[in-house]
Amino acid sequence: MSLVIALLLGALSVLVMFPAAQHLRSLQxxxxxxxxxxxxxxxxxxxxxxxxxxxxxxxxxxxxxxxxxxxxxxxxxxxxxxxxxxxxxxxxxxxxGGGGAAVLAVMSGGGALLFLVMSVVAAIFVARQRRADSTPGRTPQDGQRHGGD
CATH class of the missing domain: 2.40.50 (OB fold (Dihydrolipoamide Acetyltransferase, E2P))
Incomplete structure (x- = not known):
């Protein structure tokens, strides 16, 4: 979900707000x-x-x-x-001078980077969890007490 939000914010910044700021500057x-x-x-x-x-x-x-x-x-x-x-x-x-469009372009671009970093961190966390769960010789019960022990 974070990746989708990052893509949407990035698209808003690059495809809408940055051109809007350029258009405003063209009227100086x-x-x-x-x-x-x-x-x-x-x-x-x-x-x-x-x-x-x-x-x-x-x-x-x-x-x-x-x-x-x-x-x-x-x-x-x-x-x-x-x-x-x-x-x-x-x-x-x-x-x-670019107005609020320039500010929103920067803010949505920053938000896109934030959500992109969050999705990368989440992907690394999930990959490490899967690798730890599939370590040879380890069963899901390792480290847990059995009822009769």
Whole structure:
């Protein structure tokens, strides 16, 4: 079971959180705009939307996975960075350094290593137990008192 958890945490880190952190960093040089939180929710999971003006039109865009600000209420003011050629690609200015995605990538990677080490230690323990139980000349009753002894 520990190995399965290690694989899942490793996959979360490598396939989801690390790319999310890279995506957030890619917007560091993006256009800057003042926005309002249009839809709040689990921003870290990518369930928040912001509303802002870009090139003279109003844009409502989803914040990417790894965004912070989940505790903010609808209508909260914030600053965002977006791609000039595609205003739908947006992130909170506070998150363009990698944000919570980078922290979660490191934490889930560390958790994966922890569970991997636990599964290796458990495998070594089980192998030693089996080897000790199958030692020649030893029976399962060795070392135990018999009822008539």
């Amino acid at each position: 040089d993006g256009e800057r705009a003042h926005a309002t939180l249009h839809t709040s929710g689990a921003c870290m999971a990518g369930h928040c939307q912001v509303k802002f003006e870009a090139a003279g039109r109003t844009v409502v865009a989803d914040l990417p996975v790894g965004s912070g600000g989940g505790r903010s209420s609808v209508g909260a003011r914030l600053t965002v960075r977006y791609q000039a050629d595609d205003p739908q690609v947006v992130a909170r200015e506070e998150d363009v």
